[in-house]
Amino acid sequence: MRRNIYLTGFMGSGKTTIGRELARLFHRDFVDMDDALTKRFKMPITRVFSEKGEDRFRKEESALLKRIAEKEGKIVATGGGIVVRKDNRDLMRESGRLVYLETTLDACRERLGDNEINARPNWRDLESVRTLFERRLPLYEEAEYPVSVDGLSPEKIAEAIATRLFPDERFTVHLGEAECPVLCTWDTPKALAALARGRKSALITDRNVDRLHGERYRRALTPDLALVLRPGEGSKTLTGAKSIYQQLLNNHYDRGHLLVAIGGGMVTDLGAFAASTYKRGMNFMIVSTTLLGCVDAAVGGKAAVNLGQAKNAVGCFTVPEAVVLDALALRTLSRRHIREGLVEAYKTGLIIDPALAVLIETHLSAMMAGDLPLINAAARMSAKAKAEVVGMDFTESGRRAILNFGHTYGHAVEGWHRYKISHGSAVAMGMIVAIKLSAARGLLAGGLSERLLKTVNALRERRVEWPPLEDAWEIMRHDKKIREGRMVFVLLEDIGQPALVHDVTYQELAAVLDKI
Numbered sequence: 001m002r003r004n005i006y007l008t009g010f011m012g013s014g015k016t017t018i019g020r021e022l023a024r025l026f027h028r029d030f031v032d033m034d035d036a037l038t039k040r041f042k043m044p045i046t047r048v049f050s051e052k053g054e055d056r057f058r059k060e061e062s063a064l065l066k067r068i069a070e071k072e073g074k075i076v077a078t079g080g081g082i083v084v085r086k087d088n089r090d091l092m093r094e095s096g097r098l099v100y101l102e103t104t105l106d107a108c109r110e111r112l113g114d115n116e117i118n119a120r121p122n123w124r125d126l127e128s129v130r131t132l133f134e135r136r137l138p139l140y141e142e143a144e145y146p147v148s149v150d151g152l153s154p155e156k157i158a159e160a161i162a163t164r165l166f167p168d169e170r171f172t173v174h175l176g177e178a179e180c181p182v183l184c185t186w187d188t189p190k191a192l193a194a195l196a197r198g199r200k201s202a203l204i205t206d207r208n209v210d211r212l213h214g215e216r217y218r219r220a221l222t223p224d225l226a227l228v229l230r231p232g233e234g235s236k237t238l239t240g241a242k243s244i245y246q247q248l249l250n251n252h253y254d255r256g257h258l259l260v261a262i263g264g265g266m267v268t269d270l271g272a273f274a275a276s277t278y279k280r281g282m283n284f285m286i287v288s289t290t291l292l293g294c295v296d297a298a299v300g301g302k303a304a305v306n307l308g309q310a311k312n313a314v315g316c317f318t319v320p321e322a323v324v325l326d327a328l329a330l331r332t333l334s335r336r337h338i339r340e341g342l343v344e345a346y347k348t349g350l351i352i353d354p355a356l357a358v359l360i361e362t363h364l365s366a367m368m369a370g371d372l373p374l375i376n377a378a379a380r381m382s383a384k385a386k387a388e389v390v391g392m393d394f395t396e397s398g399r400r401a402i403l404n405f406g407h408t409y410g411h412a413v414e415g416w417h418r419y420k421i422s423h424g425s426a427v428a429m430g431m432i433v434a435i436k437l438s439a440a441r442g443l444l445a446g447g448l449s450e451r452l453l454k455t456v457n458a459l460r461e462r463r464v465e466w467p468p469l470e471d472a473w474e475i476m477r478h479d480k481k482i483r484e485g486r487m488v489f490v491l492l493e494d495i496g497q498p499a500l501v502h503d504v505t506y507q508e509l510a511a512v513l514d515k516i
């Protein structure tokens, strides 16, 4: 998953500029091999060639490549001639993915500019450069991922590389009798244009999303109406919904028109709620731009608004026309929002998908540092896993209850803090309780529970205080997750094997919490 990415191509194809841009997009380290070799030889490469000979240079270059190949997660701008040696080509393929920046010789010349050309003696004889270019072309073309670069900005090329390396993925979530397609993509504008099919549309988003990404969406949709909300839970109210109804009405929207809610869970919950109730339900789509949105809010067919302090108190089950998980948007998430999403994703991994749990355990620090391909892998796997469970139980009458792993105690923590702490922190604390209860009951092996606790502890915010048990117990007694007066907890027998229990006692909980 974190294999190196090697950019190859002729001199002047833009490897350094594009490499830097790709590293910035993916939040990964960038290595410029020519730069590193210049430093090693303490002279420009042209001088190394003339004073020490090409052979000596190629030897150093291969040695450097070997050192890079031992690492992972690097974006590497290689030298134009690295592909000449078969050993180098093999090593790059084994240790990473090979991207060829496809361009013409004329475009390379233009990109380098007169100053660069004059500084490189081999460019003075254009015919011999052309021969070199043509000789190397088949070697570059061996790369698995060719990407055309001409006429595109470095930013667009980096996005094109992302699309090439991580193609769109589609799956279906079954919501009762209905089916909803879910698309994970790096090219949301293209997906939106295709999904909207030129229909009259209204866009709902919030100010943050609009500022960071709005232009991409507006270009693709050209909506007749764009509603930009104040960010935060304060907008997710009946008053917020009323304002949306009114503007839709003023602008003559009908059920057959399209509402596109683009943002995190707040926007998509409110947008889905407003669309599902406006004129008894108009068409709507969701574009999720937060990790929490992708792993949880977007996939599941639940829409709601808050009623004062009561979160999600008024809502419905509903079916979007489509859900888009916007891979590119996740690049601007704060560390706090990545953490929030990862808590839910790890929860999903623990109850449904062991591979997802392991992915997060293995790469937690890279993910927290914003590694975009990894964050997207977690988003995709998590959404897919949740879709499976939702497909078995759309209206939460059975299987879907396992998604509450960590939520029984988590809600008590959140309630005790009067919702002033993040939901993710509360759920992480709830997961700690559930894992410890599972281990205390002998359901979960000691070694395994320690392993899981290590990850959950790394995900939770340490400063959040544990509530006194009496208070937490009282809150849980009034929680909607108590069925017929019994305390429902989701525990674990193994990763991917949740167990629903209804008989957790106060004493049992006290014994577990005593050890925290």
Ligand SMILES: NC(=O)c1ccc[n+]([C@@H]2O[C@H](COP(=O)([O-])OP(=O)(O)OC[C@H]3O[C@@H](n4cnc5c(N)ncnc54)[C@H](O)[C@@H]3O)[C@@H](O)[C@H]2O)c1
Pocket: 206, 207, 208, 209, 212, 231, 232, 233, 236, 263, 264, 265, 266, 267, 268, 269, 289, 290, 291, 292, 293, 296, 297, 298, 299, 300, 301, 302, 303, 304, 311, 312, 329, 330, 331, 332, 333, 334, 337, 340
């Ligand atoms: N419907 C469901 O099944 C379900 C499930 C879980 C959570 N939820 C709801 O989801 C909400 C929480 O989710 P959330 O954290 O995504 O909410 P959010 O929409 O409030 O987003 C959090 C913050 O991130 C910002 N943001 C959004 N996209 C961004 C991006 N790409 N880059 C930078 N900033 C960005 C937002 O402006 C906001 O400030 C709650 O309202 C919760 O009730 C719903």
